């Protein structure tokens with residue numbers, strides 16, 4: 001197993017920069033996700049680590065050693081591609097054993113290792129089947145098995161679950177975590193699904209427009225997104241332009257107490273979750289709202305509330321059932337407001 005370090009990596013295609021000065025590190029045995037929207041440079045980063053692309057600048061280190069001059073096939077990296085393309089005319093066993101055959105391993109050894117890894121991914125009786133005879137989730141496991149069988153020091157997974165429907169994706173998420181824990185292989189997972197990143201990762205690297213915006217544990221990023229992009233991407237519903245003051249922020253002329261430990265300038269964004277707003281009556285700092293829309297999402301009621309904080313309605317989530325067109329009074333507790341740099 002290896003640690004993986006990406007150091008000041010840039011990748012250009014002609015004049016276009018797909019990855020700009022990216023640095024992050026995955027400790028040995030950990031699972032790190034690269035999370036970001038389509039086109040932000042996730043696959044490019046992964047392909048460069050794998051050695052399928054040359055870095056324009058910067059370096060890739062496996063176990064503290066630069067591999068920039070090591071060809072892809074010698075990096076001992078297992079890969080599951082974004083479209084996990086199995087060989088359609090090969091059986092499951094042949095698909096899985098392919099990498100070992102390429103490495104000139106003996107037949108008996110290939111059979112033993114193939115059986116072992118298919119067991120581990122929960123497909124013990126599928127050796128003779130063809131990919132078309134398998135479900136999406138089963139094919140996904142074959143792709144995983146094919147990457148795992150070479151006993152890689154590092155595994156790169158590019159959106160490995162995106163082709164699956166929601167229920168199967170949830171199941172496979174647990175499987176993936178289990179397999180990763182058991183094999184102890186350092187894993188880089190690319191995804192645009194924040195829930196996937198949050199449930200699976202030790203560390204998350206959030207990217208946008210070729211640039212890393214934030215790196216942290218799921219907890220860090222959930223509690224302290226560092227910019228409006230990250231806050232929005234992880235689903236914080238209310239993000240409003242604000243000015244920093246001595247004691248907090250001013251949103252649309254109204255003062256709110258908040259913790260102000262960012263080094264950003266006067267113009268910031270103030271963010272708060274829909275569940276952080278409290279219904280209040282005549283408490284200090286309360287403000288008025290009018291319910292202009294409603295949506296029911298399972299156990300909570302979600303409302304659009306027009307207030308003087310912003311032109312667009314803010315979003316309120318509450319256990320209480322409120323009346324459309326009703327007037328309410330809201331409070332925003334000081335410790336719930338996140339002050340973010342504008343981006």
Ligand SMILES: Nc1ncnc2c1ncn2[C@@H]1O[C@H](COP(=O)(O)OP(=O)(O)OP(=O)(O)O)[C@@H](O)[C@H]1O
Pocket residue numbers: 013016017018036037038039040041042043044045082192
């Ligand atoms: N071979 C290439 N030549 C030119 N541009 C490329 C090439 N590969 C990728 N790009 C561009 O680089 C940018 C990043 O692409 P990349 O595939 O890394 O995105 P991604 O984050 O993986 O997106 P997705 O979530 O859609 O897979 C995109 O704008 C893409 O068009």
Ligand SMILES: [Mg+2]
Pocket residue numbers: 042043044082158
């Ligand atoms: Mg991609």
